[in-house]
Structure formats: C-alpha cells, structure tokens
Amino acid sequence: MTAQPPRPLMSSASPGPGFARLLHAPDSPLTEVIAVAHKIAVFDIPVLLTGESGTGKELLARAIHDASPRAGGAFVVENCGALPDPLLESELFGCRKGAFTGAHEDRIGLFEQANGGTIFLDEIGETSPAFQVKLLRVLQEGEIRPLGASVTRKVNVRVLTATNRDLEEEVRDRRFRRDLYYRLAGFPIHLPALRHRPGDLPLLAEAFARHASSALNKPVAGLTPEALARLARHDWPGNVRELYNEIQRMVALAESPWLDPSLFSPTLALAGDPDPTPVVGTTGTLRTRVERFEAEIIDEALERHNGNISRVARDLGLSRVGLRGKMLRYGLAGGREEEGEGWGGQAPPDPSDLQKR
Structure with missing residues (x-):
C-alpha cells in the first residue's frame, strides 16, 4: 500500500483545526478561500466546490463539515463519476431486496447513513440527466425512496458537492440541469490550481518529504534548492496529488539525505524549461x-x-x-x-x- 498524503498540515492563520490541514503561505490565494469557507461553514446551506482534480476539494469539504453544527454527525463521501446510474442510485438512496440483479438484501443508502450530518458528492458534473432529476427531488423534498420501495423516507442532510467541470457552461450547453445547479450552488467556492499557488509549493514539498520519510521509514534531510526551483517551473496538472506522488517517489529512490533533480520521474525530468535560466532566478532568498x-x-x-x-x-x-x-x-x-x-x-x-x- 502506498503512503497517503499527510492530513495534519500547518497554517498560522487557520481559523479551525479542520482547515489547518490545508497547508498554505500567508499570502496564498488559498488564504481567502479558507476564510470564506470558515464563515459559511456554520450556516446550513449547500456548497459547491470547483477546481481542477487534486486541488483538495474533499479536504476542504471535510473541514467545512468539521466546523459546522453537524460536526458530531457522519461525513459521507461518494464519487458520482465512478458508478453507472442504477448502482449510484442504490449507493445513495438504498434498495430493497430483489430491486435488481444482485440485490440480495435490503440496503441503507448513504443519504440515510449521513442523516444528521453531511454528504459530499464528488464529481457531480459527471452525472446523467436522468439521475439529476432524481437528485433534484431529494433536495427539494428532503426525502429519498430506496430502489424497489413504495414509500419515501425523510432525511436531514447537508449536501456539499464538487466538480472539476465548469457547471455554468454545462448548464448553457444543456448537459446539466439549471434547477439542480442552483440547488447545489447555494455558495460556490473555487479552489486555485497549484500552479497559481507558487508560494505554497516549497511548503508542500518539504511537508510531503517529511511525511514520506516517516511513512517509508527512510530518513531524508529535505530538497535541494535546485530541486525546489525545478519543481516550481512545472505546471502540475495533477496539482497537490501529483506533487505528493513525485515527492514520495523521490524519497523512495533517494540514496543520500538530500532530494535532488536526479530523482525526478521521467515526466518531470523531460518537462524542463527550454530556457536554462531558472524562472525564479538563482540568487536571493526563497x-x-x-x-x-x-x-x-x-x-x-x-x-x-x-x-x-x-x-x-x-x-x-x-x-x-x-x-x-x-x-x-x-x-x-x-x-x-x-x-x-x-x-x-x-x-x-x-x-x-x-x-x-
């Protein structure tokens, strides 16, 4: 099993323990995102988190739940893009025995499991129009009907959603229901990509190196200045998740205490800047x-x-x-x-x- 990215990360201006897991510099764009998320966490309204994959949407959703009056309830997560409609409905709303092939017993859905707490629906933009109609009814009526059941059940759940798509564009192109969008986007929050958080990258890289060192039981001193400069020039399409995987690989391969560019993956090594002069310069403080x-x-x-x-x-x-x-x-x-x-x-x-x- 590969080590997972660390959760407890620092932020001197963090408004709460859940938000402290989101490592950032004081002048990072993430500072304003966290401040806004903390303000709305206490209000029982739906939140739509947008941003590229790997930017930390689930981590922010969990922090919002932890700072809300529902913190004592369950926090339940479902990736809506991972399942076809029948299985997704069964996962979320539950099913009765015999409702479909393989339904050998009654099953409670995630909405009921999250009753009194929060449900986080990731990749909501991947859902089909048919499923969107059913989800809209749940949000409007506050009740679910398990597959194969004839009666509905009331649920009291706060719904947080996330997507890496532009849902407003999806609405304009009629791939996403306008009425559902406005139900979900009670308060939209956008998470910036890692390439737009240059001041955060050295903090993240060093924190990930310490975590991977502990997880792999392999002591390392840190990253060399050249390695940090090269990391800063990469676009990071996979964002924080990609950075963690890169640092973990470097720690695993390291034969000396310092992590240098010789440990980069082929993708990162071949994606170097054609200009041999580092973008951030070779002199001055970090x-x-x-x-x-x-x-x-x-x-x-x-x-x-x-x-x-x-x-x-x-x-x-x-x-x-x-x-x-x-x-x-x-x-x-x-x-x-x-x-x-x-x-x-x-x-x-x-x-x-x-x-x-």
Whole structure:
C-alpha cells in the first residue's frame, strides 16, 4: 500500500483545526478561500466546490463539515463519476431486496447513513440527466425512496458537492440541469490550481518529504534548492496529488539525505524549461525568488486576458483587490476593470502597506 498524503498540515492563520490541514503561505490565494469557507461553514446551506482534480476539494469539504453544527454527525463521501446510474442510485438512496440483479438484501443508502450530518458528492458534473432529476427531488423534498420501495423516507442532510467541470457552461450547453445547479450552488467556492499557488509549493514539498520519510521509514534531510526551483517551473496538472506522488517517489529512490533533480520521474525530468535560466532566478532568498515567480505568473495572465482584471483574478483564484495589491507590489502596470467594478469607490491601497501583509 502506498503512503497517503499527510492530513495534519500547518497554517498560522487557520481559523479551525479542520482547515489547518490545508497547508498554505500567508499570502496564498488559498488564504481567502479558507476564510470564506470558515464563515459559511456554520450556516446550513449547500456548497459547491470547483477546481481542477487534486486541488483538495474533499479536504476542504471535510473541514467545512468539521466546523459546522453537524460536526458530531457522519461525513459521507461518494464519487458520482465512478458508478453507472442504477448502482449510484442504490449507493445513495438504498434498495430493497430483489430491486435488481444482485440485490440480495435490503440496503441503507448513504443519504440515510449521513442523516444528521453531511454528504459530499464528488464529481457531480459527471452525472446523467436522468439521475439529476432524481437528485433534484431529494433536495427539494428532503426525502429519498430506496430502489424497489413504495414509500419515501425523510432525511436531514447537508449536501456539499464538487466538480472539476465548469457547471455554468454545462448548464448553457444543456448537459446539466439549471434547477439542480442552483440547488447545489447555494455558495460556490473555487479552489486555485497549484500552479497559481507558487508560494505554497516549497511548503508542500518539504511537508510531503517529511511525511514520506516517516511513512517509508527512510530518513531524508529535505530538497535541494535546485530541486525546489525545478519543481516550481512545472505546471502540475495533477496539482497537490501529483506533487505528493513525485515527492514520495523521490524519497523512495533517494540514496543520500538530500532530494535532488536526479530523482525526478521521467515526466518531470523531460518537462524542463527550454530556457536554462531558472524562472525564479538563482540568487536571493526563497521568498524573493518565489515573489519573482508570482510576478511572472500575474504578468503572463494579464497579457493572456488583455489586461481584464476580473478575468485574471478569476483565473488565478484571487479577489480583484488582492490582485491589484500584488500588481502594485510587483510594479506591474496596466489592467482594466469591467464596467461597474474596481476599488468600490475607495482609493487603492498604499504599496508600503502591502509589504506588511
């Protein structure tokens, strides 16, 4: 069995023990995500978590449950993209004996198991239109009917969902029901991709190295500066999960205390930057080099979105004010607001104040 990514990770500004598992730097885009999630955790409303695979949506969902009044109840998870409709219905709503081939006994579904607690439906965007109709009824009526049963059963469950799809686009293309979308998206929260969290990567890499070292019973001192710089240049399409797998591999193969680029997987080794000069530079403190990298990411996003501040902020998982602050800090000019947006009638923050954040 392979070691699993560590759960108890640090965050000095974390609002609660569940959220402390989400490791991040103080100026990370994840800081604002966690602050918002903590505020809404206490309210019994549905939350839709969006973001690429491997960004930590289930971990955030569990933290929301742990910070809610339902924390004493069950937290039940189901991947909706892993099962065909009949089996998914049976898993969620339960079934009576003989309801389908293989149903040899009555079975309680996950909604009933989560009664009084929270159910987390991952990959909700993968569900079929037929299943969406049945799920909508459960959310509207607060009751389920097991397969093969003639009577319904009341359930009291908070529903959290997640997807790596753009559900608004799915709604426009009629692949996802509009009424179900608005039922699920009581409060949408987007988790930024790892490539948009450059300041978090060194913290995550070192934490994962310590965890893998303990799990594999193989002492390591840490990662070399060259290894960290090379990791920072990778796009990480698999996000935090991919990073953990890479670090675990490095620890397993290491023959010296320090993890260096010679231990990279073929995929990472072949995906090097054609420019031999590291993006973050070869001099300066780790913070300075990470800030250079962050400035380059923001500058590239501004160019890609023709300076549209709202789109850049959405793409990078930042607020418009947070993005403007970083642009001032790094001396990045340009950028335009969409009509009716901006600093909300207030003066922009003083750049000297931003250095204190």
